[in-house]
Amino acid sequence: MEISSHQFHLLQQLNEQRRQDLFCDCSILVEDKVFKAPRNVLFASSGYFQMLLSQSSKEATQPTTATFQAFSPDTFTVILDFVYSGKLSLTGQNVIEVMSAASYLQMTDVISVCKTFIKSSLDISEKEKDRYFSLSDKDAGSNGVERPCVYSAGWRAESSPPHAHVSPDPGTCMMGGNSWSNFSYYPPSQRSAQQQLPKHEQRQDSIKKSRHLGLQQPSDVPHYKSSKLEDRAAEPAGHVAPAEEQVPIEAEVESPHVGYQYGQGADVMPRSLAVSQQEHESPRSSNDLSRMRFKCPFCTHVVKRKADLKRHLRCHTGERPYPCEACGKRFSRLDHLSSHFRTIHQACKPICRKCKRHVTELTGQVVQEGTRRYRLCNECLAEAGIDSIRIDLEAEAPLEFPQDGEKDSRWHYGEDNKSDVEIVEDGSTDLVIQQVDDSEDEADEKDVKPNIR
């Protein structure tokens, strides 16, 4: 006969012991703060502590000490609370650091939950959010004040995420993590408050797109390269590395000392492991990484600037906040959008698209084909037999970049000539020839640049 509440009470008891400093044979020094905890639960929760404690198990009678400077005491408190309660208190502020700390400590479940949190925070898409969000607490997000989002390792059998629109940041929500057998039980009273993370959360990585990682584009990203994306979508599931697969790989590839570098580099490793790890330390990890401060929680990439990490994260989340109003294509970066816009919709290159010769206002014209603009020299125009279609440029309003801050809003065209939108929206077979006028194009540029900045 199985007493279902046993595991939960056991964990509660262990947590109580930790609070009362009973049987705490492991000291963890994080920056200047000392945490004490029984080693058995640490061992069971973290691959890192497994490694550490198995090494020091020979001297099991001696208290073990681990030292971390890679993350803050607050972050470790979140981690430790999770270890002894199964509840993870995430906020928009701490999630990156908690995730990196979890990566360092090789706690794959925490990493997965953080990934989910980050992805939902980035508001990737309604569809994806439908997949893995469910709120049980009706208070969630109601007060607009950021409260910790408590992720729980518990599973609930009946999972039908009703919530699709609330980012976890604004409020509290109770979320189930994926299964972690040690901490998977909740007594009925608690279960009602727990939410299960749908199993297809395991496929969350499939929405990440990173060619070099072989990951997939979000399924709901507009299919501009439909063939490519659909091909990927059609790939058998086995081609997609789910989070559960990737994280161990990550942990395996990254030894702890390179797994997290938000701080003082080599100092982050526990003393008991320092020697053996330094033996394997590459020159890069000792020198470059001390300068490269921000570690991507999804991959091994390390950058110097937080802003660069933020930008880099978009390649994992698939977030594309910069839509091109002219063609609908979305970009992850404004500079890419800008480049796309200039190239595709403004015909900025003074080069004949056909013969590649340099053209001027005298030797060539701008051709508009649907939303696309490019230049052709007069010879190529005549060859193509489209030199008779000539539109007065003054009737053509330049395509404009959106105003600053409109990164996710609709783009617009010249306001005083709305009819041009019709030209843009016409089929791609429609050709409009414009007189090449570099000064005009420069004016276009001026129209664009102030709007970009």
Place this chain on the structure above:
DNA sequence: CTGGGGAGGGGGCCC
């Protein structure tokens, strides 16, 4: 089948 070019996308880094 292959090579070249266009376009997209990622990283580094300057302003």
Place this chain on the structure above:
DNA sequence: CGGGCCCCCTCCCCA
């Protein structure tokens, strides 16, 4: 810190 530029790589299309 965001914008923007440059460089490089990859993918795709086309001749």
